[in-house]
Amino acid sequence: MTSKSYLLLTLGTAAGLALTGCASSSPAASASTTDTTTTATASTIATATEAPKGPVMPGVGLDLSARDLSVSPCDNFFQYASGTWLKNTPIPAAESSWGSWNTLIDQNNAVLRNILETAAANKSAAKGTNAQKVGDFYASAMDTVAIEKAGLKYLQPELARINSVKDLKGLQTQLVRQQMLQTRSVFGFGVRQDSKKSTEYALYLGQGGLTLPDRDYYLKEDARSKTIRSAYTTYLTNMFKMLGDNEATASKNAATVLRLETRLAKASKDRVALRDRYANYNKMTVAEANKQFPNLGLSAMLPQVGLGSAKEIIVGQPEFMKEASTALQQEPIADWKTYMRAHLVNSVASALPKAYVDESFRFQQVMSGAKQQQPRWKRMLRSTDATLGEAFGQIYVEKAFTPETKQKALEMVANIKEAMGEHIQALEWMSPATKTEAMKKLNSFTVKIGYPDKWKDYSELSISRESYLKNVLAARQWEYKDNLSKYGKPIDRGEWGMTPPTVNAYYNSSMNEIVFPAGIMQPPFFDPKADDAVNYGGMGAVIGHEITHGFDDQGRQSDAEGNLRDWWTKEDAAEFTKRAGLVGAQYSAFQPLDSVFVNGKLTMGENLADFGGTALAYSALQKQIKKQYPNGNVPQFDGLTPEQRFFLAWAQIWRTSARPEYIRQQVLTDPHSPAQYRTNGPLMNMPEFYEAFGCKQDAKMVRAENVRARIW
Ligand SMILES: [Zn+2]
Known part of the structure; x- marks a missing residue:
């Protein structure tokens, strides 16, 4: 019953899931395999169906050294695209999984840490300003001497x-x-x-x-x-x-x-x-x-x-x-x-003396598989982001987000929305009546990019250097009151459910909006220096993913105004359900560990969003290419076709290693499928993919036509 669908969810945010309208400010919220492959001869690998027409030149945006060229892309694309990286990149001791997302989060963290340390070093910020609150919050969080000395005093x-x-x-x-x-x-x-x-x-x-x-x-x-x-x-x-x-x-x-x-x-x-x-x-x-x-x-x-x-x-x-x-x-x-x-x-264990923190970690690691605690600054950075994210997010966007990036994102969203409109109109299985409603919904989407137009007001929240625990308890009460104070007021349509540095995105069905924080508009998702193929395979597919959430098995139940209302004809709903069932069956057969299966019902919405996301971004890219190279002389960056680059970019954003403990928890609790299936699952149903890599009918990545799924 959550009203939001995310691109990626961290694990370990347990329990009270029934009410996720407001993000938890809890600093105590914990941080959160591959298939057997057959080798193929080099000659069958990465063969484009057509000989390159345009000039060949070096490209930007793809880590081609990550590939394992001993694996055929048609057998296991995840392994082909990232196999060498997977083999050579150990999961850091303090992590339970590690991938492209983490690399970007690490880069963000370096910027954020700098902002926080500067704020904490400034002891003369005017009382009540955001700078004072951010600086004092982080300083108190890092003051382990004071935390030990206070013991349970503030509790x-x-x-x-x-x-x-x-x-x-x-x-x-x-x-x-x-x-x-x-x-x-x-x-x-x-x-x-x-x-x-x-x-x-x-x-x-x-x-x-x-x-x-x-x-x-x-x-x-x-x-x-x-x-x-x-x-x-x-x-x-x-x-x-x-x-x-x-x-x-x-x-x-x-x-x-x-x-x-x-x-x-x-x-x-x-x-x-x-x-x-x-x-x-x-x-x-x-x-x-x-x-x-x-x-x-x-x-x-x-x-x-x-x-x-x-x-x-x-x-x-x-x-x-x-x-x-x-x-x-x-x-x-x-x-x-x-x-x-x-x-x-x-x-509040993370705000208590070390003995409590250590006990909590000893328990958490049984579930996560992490070998070490994350360094304190990283945990406290996350806590500050969760508590005062829109206060220091303002400084972050000044440093890390440009109007050009926003402009490019808006352009991509427009192109992918247009592709969705064309896909809806072209659907053979949907009646004109349902199409009209679907188009109405698509045209009503609100798009938010980068950061809020109006920042959250923290003036009622008092933060000092006296005690981290005191700050945490004050912030939680403030947040709770802030949430309840909305009752009876007009809907705040400018509100954001994620902070600007967040590497993630979401669709909110009640608002009928798609939201992309500044944090995700960076490589490997989006690189201003890369070709369109790479950016559409990364950020474009993310945009398509969020748009499709508006039309996945849960999202399709809301209308253009964000109300839960059935706007489908009976026949169209039945056809949708049949097609979605096919996707569910495919994912339920995926087995990341011995006798551990993906739950196709739990992951349905996210899988459908990945199906739609890749299909829409692919269409939008084709239109871009036609516009950009009307004579057909498309350049072959790195000797790869744009289509191959598109799919490699998709695989690159999901490049992830995970500990078995993490996988076990993920399949039980996370609506997102493990990374290798997010990569391969949609592509196994896409003739565009088979064609890009010249896959034969009997290849493992090729599904027979009678079990192939396509919805949007
Ligand atoms: Zn999602």
Whole structure:
């Protein structure tokens, strides 16, 4: 039921997924194989179907040394395009996966670190300015001496609040407090656009309250799930010991937390069920919600957060809320206090003394496979970005983003939108009535590039050098209040869901908008010095990906105004579903590790976006080439055709090595398929690809016509 689809998601942002309208400012949010190949003789490799017509010259933008020329592009394009790089590039000890994205993020980080260190060194910035807040936040985050010295001092008031709970009413009040502190306790509650009435904000209530990355981690009996639960229990036990419990009490408390979370996990919908937008939209009166979930204390909660006038609420998962309500009353108050204590401390572990940070990492690494912690500056940079991203993002865009890049991006978006329009009109399987609605939707897209026109206002947030933890808690409360304050106001259409340096992009169905932060408009996605083929295979496919999200299995359910409304004829919807099912079956057969399969249903939207993205960008590139070289004398940069360069650029952006732990978590929790399938999956269905590399009918990258999928 998320309203946003991303190009790439980092792992480990667990639980409260039902309410993702607002990005978590939590600095505690954790950071987040290939197929067997057959070798081919050199003569069959990279053979263009036609002899080059134009001049041959050196190109820019592709890392051709990454290729493994012993592999045929027609057998495994991912391996062909990146095999040498994969073989020679170890995953850094502090990472769980490593690829082109990370290289770009590292480059960005160097710029950002410089901005933050300059801000932190300036102790005379005027109080209340963004410069003061950014500098003080980062300085406090890096001041490990002060953090060690403070110990739990700044957490004590919150621990005392939890400790003072005596009855159900007190528990309800405290759960609201935990909402404000964003500790992911029991449920998620917040404000975002009403999916069926996008001109208004609505209150949303949904499942949450878990610490492990998914409900399955609590419920499955396989060895891996048991190992993770055991590591989690050890983490909790050690955490309680550090908080002062003796061995026996600490171990009992850990079991309590796991028991309560398991109860919530059993009542939670799985990630595939959460993709059903209608089933996860249950609008009811507050009175009705009170009747169904009496022990949540909604009637006291809403006035407590300034929403006493609200009459309606959209409940994501009523069955979960019923069980949570029952559990709040049935389970001992003392156990819920233990649960909240664990959630509070875990959520701020990265802002506590080193012993807590290390314990948290020891647990995280069982899931991620990382061998070392990331350096502190990197973790704190990410925390500053998540907390004050639009304050220092302003300085970042001055350094790293030019009006020329913005202009070029707008031009590419226009070309790819035009390609989508032509594709829609040409679809043989879609009726004119549905096409009219689809075109209306396409023509209503809002495009945001680089950074917001109007920056977020942080004036109500107070930041100082006194304590990092104090800053973190203040920022979370500010962000929560900021989110709730939207209720009843007009929709803020200028708002951004990602910060300017972010290397990612998204489609937001309620806004019907595609958004590309400055961070992604750089090599290998976009290189002003590269030829169009490379830029369309990289950034162009990303743009096409986000546009297609508006028409994937979830996005197609929203109309031009961003409302969840069925605008399809019955026949067209059935045909779409049939074609999407073909894609689902293809991905469910992909097996990144022994007996580990991709979930074609969970990754459906992202796979469809990759299918559309590559097809649209390819069409747009063809038009560019015709425009640029009307006489057909297309230059052969590096001796490759533009079509070959296009597909190599696509493979290059997904060049990634991943640890098995990461892959296992990815297939369970991430709607994005592993990189090798993002690379090969769409191309295996594209005759344009077969032609570019001269692939024969029986090649592994070539799907037989009767199982080949094409939607947009
Ligand atoms: Zn996506």
